[in-house]
Amino acid sequence: MKAPAFDYVRPSDIGGVLAALQGGHAMAKVVAGGQSLLPMLNLRLARPTLLIDIARIDALRTIDDRGTSVRIGAAITHAELEDRDIAGCAMLRTVATGIAYRSVRNRGTIGGSLVHADPAADWPLALAALGATIIVEGKSGNRAVPADSFMRAAFQTRITDDEIVVAVDVPKLSPAARTGYYKFCRKTGEFPEASAAAVFDPVSRRARLYVGALSGPPQPLDNLATTIAENGITAITEAAVAAAVDPIAGHDPAERRMRRAAVMRALKDVFAS
Numbered sequence: 001m002k003a004p005a006f007d008y009v010r011p012s013d014i015g016g017v018l019a020a021l022q023g024g025h026a027m028a029k030v031v032a033g034g035q036s037l038l039p040m041l042n043l044r045l046a047r048p049t050l051l052i053d054i055a056r057i058d059a060l061r062t063i064d065d066r067g068t069s070v071r072i073g074a075a076i077t078h079a080e081l082e083d084r085d086i087a088g089c090a091m092l093r094t095v096a097t098g099i100a101y102r103s104v105r106n107r108g109t110i111g112g113s114l115v116h117a118d119p120a121a122d123w124p125l126a127l128a129a130l131g132a133t134i135i136v137e138g139k140s141g142n143r144a145v146p147a148d149s150f151m152r153a154a155f156q157t158r159i160t161d162d163e164i165v166v167a168v169d170v171p172k173l174s175p176a177a178r179t180g181y182y183k184f185c186r187k188t189g190e191f192p193e194a195s196a197a198a199v200f201d202p203v204s205r206r207a208r209l210y211v212g213a214l215s216g217p218p219q220p221l222d223n224l225a226t227t228i229a230e231n232g233i234t235a236i237t238e239a240a241v242a243a244a245v246d247p248i249a250g251h252d253p254a255e256r257r258m259r260r261a262a263v264m265r266a267l268k269d270v271f272a273s
């Protein structure tokens with residue numbers, strides 16, 4: 001199928017994007033990498049009357065070291081994060097490298113992934129575990145939304161139709177920090193059927209563990225994370241992981257097993273060396 005007819009603009013700055021969003025079109029939509037939106041257009045699951053291309057806006061394409069955090073522009077692609085070693089944020093590279101294929105990674109953006117809000121996507125899970133903050137801009141200015149509450153439900157987020165994501169702030173981890181990320185995919189390049197992300201930083205005493213690829217947003221396993229941070233690898237038992245995961249893992253026995261295994265393997269990464 002082909003996409004229905006639409007108008008197309010490529011503003012040079014964020015002000016132009018916000019003006020176009022409020023310009024009176026029946027349905028205006030931002031397009032970044034197009035890796036989720038364009039298939040939806042071709043399948044006629046989305047029918048915007050205006051596409052606003054943000055992929056080349058300089059202000060959305062920077063990676064700034066801010067001391068204790070790194071600010072990543074919304075239009076930074078997965079490939080750009082795959083190719084970069086960002087001090088204190090090593091997990092970004094690990095996660096980016098595992099998204100789809102290089103051709104998708106060359107175009108798909110971190111902001112697009114967050115706003116598309118596929119429950120199986122990698123960035124919503126990884127950024128929740130990292131304790132990141134999403135910076136959203138609208139006509140009345142900027143606001144910050146914690147990554148772990150940005151997705152409201154499958155394919156629904158906390159931004160409104162006249163706002164855009166401009167950046168993601170990722171807190172830097174200490175050199176002593178350890179992270180784990182694991183996802184089950186039937187084939188390389190496919191969305192995962194189960195996924196988990198873990199972050200333990202003894203310096204900031206940050207311990208975060210999330211399970212992803214559920215029917216909605218990634219879910220925290222706070223009690224297990226705290227227990228493991230306090231007691232180390234000895235706290236990682238099959239029973240402890242099952243007790244934490246099963247209440248949110250659904251009723252399908254195979255899915256439960258995959259989710260437990262994803263959590264176990266993400267935790268094993270944390271304690272691998």
Ligand SMILES: Cc1cc2nc3c(=O)[nH]c(=O)nc-3n(C[C@H](O)[C@H](O)[C@H](O)COP(=O)(O)OP(=O)(O)OC[C@H]3O[C@@H](n4cnc5c(N)ncnc54)[C@H](O)[C@@H]3O)c2cc1C
Pocket residue numbers: 029030031032033034035036037038054074075098099100101104107108109110111112113114115116120121122123163164165166189190191192
């Ligand atoms: C074959 C294939 C395999 C894939 N596998 C994976 C995978 O394993 N893991 C994974 O995580 N993802 C996967 N993806 C999705 C991919 O990561 C996309 O790049 C991502 O979901 C969307 O990013 P995008 O920049 O292409 O967004 P677009 O397709 O341009 O836009 C997606 C949505 O976000 C909105 N949007 C985009 N940017 C902004 C912004 N800054 N502010 C407000 N709204 C915005 C658009 O209006 C649209 O609603 C896959 C995609 C394909 C085609």
